[in-house]
Amino acid sequence: MSGNGGTTPAPLLPVLYEDNHLLAVVKPPGILSQADETGEADMVTLLKQDLKNRYDKPGNVYVGLVHRLDRPVGGAMLFAKTSKAASRLSEAVRSRSFDKLYLAVAHGAPAALSGRLKHYLRKDAARNVVTVHDKPLADAKEAVLDYAVAARKGPYSLIAVKLLTGRSHQIRAQLSAIGCPLVFDRKYGAPPVQGEQDIALWSTSVGVAHPVTKEWLTIVARPPAAEPWTRFAEEDYATALALLGPEGGGGR
Template identity: 60%
Template sequence: MMRIPILYEDNHLLVVAKPPGIPSQGDESGDLDMLTLLKLDLKERYNKPGNVFLGLVHRLDRPVGGAMVFAKTSKGASRLSEAVRSRHFGKTYMCIAQGKPAVSEADLIHYIRKDQKRNQVAVFDKPAPDAKDARLSYRIVAADEERSLIAVKLHTGRPHQIRAQLAHIGCPLVGDMKYGDCRGAASSHIALWSTSLSFPHPVTKEQVTFHSVPDSTGIWSRYTNEQLEAAAACYTGDDDIPIHKKGRYL
């Protein structure tokens, strides 16, 4: 079984750190996906007969890693999905971009239209036919002339939103050849990580927040663990962000 960090689990929620390169759910590739892996694990750990219920609440693009929440009950799935629809589901990310945005902190407002056949989006500065508004806030945590470590808070959840919006302002994400990074070799990973999820617990209604921080290795090795933790804490107000490797694994 693949080593997938479990960030939190109770009778209603399963929060994990998705490794990059794994689909969130089954797709045309036929590769093993997060939903299937977690169902298999639950079945084995709890010795469950028959099919195991696990609700997919949101998705991360295949080359993206970090925090994901799944619902262990149908009631939990319904309530979490409603939190997403009503925008009571907070998401923050960190990324490494080529170059440096013109200002250190800003809100980006664009309009995004998805091409389903190409699985790619187009970004517009003004409203366009079939394009939906896309809003995010970003803050540069560390930068030089070549690359920038950036914290991002999403206000809308459009497909490929962070990747496309930052590319649109001239700062494609490291490793993201789909949106303009042509400086490196093709990879199954891009420098984008889901650092926190915040939402009302589907049963207790208490506001809960879960964090994930990548290790300072591979595509993230340019920055120290302290810098990565600082990026993860930018929009949550937390001083001590736990690194996911300290949690337990499947």
């Protein structure tokens, strides 16, 4: 395709940012972040093929996984295009200078409109579910997040969430533990609905210092125009981003 009159093929997934070092795209819900034993589609493999097609690259293409999104979660996801960038971004994740902001639509609302949740999560791999505990336990990992309620519409609330740790199912489990399961998330207590629906959790922005230029990057992806996101107005989303939004330098 790329050799046809010099035309570069359109990207496979919506590109939010790209240069020689980084690639940020919108991950669709239902796609694995990286390959597993199932052999089902995953973001790393898809993006390697996409880069080969778009730039007519021979041989192997490097795509470094920097952070993960749970399979049912969509939204902004950042990848490295060089090993040096991957190493520096991974260090940013470890040092908590990598901002991850999510939007969630939950049933009800927390008792406090903003705050910090700290729990200990234990993974049941056989059932692919985590249990939430208030005190440290063997095999349980500390999970910390900040949240703020941006808007209420009927029985639902729009909640901005900033992850301070990155645990499997963390937001889903922690919000459910305080009585606010995510809409359509039956695994963590949401009421059943007819048909298959994506859980109401979206990676809205990632922020990090560019691994080469050191300039602070904020990459934003809006939630889809679908239920229950469409219940909230543009100003609600602006409020959510302002409450826990990127700090323009990761200053912590």
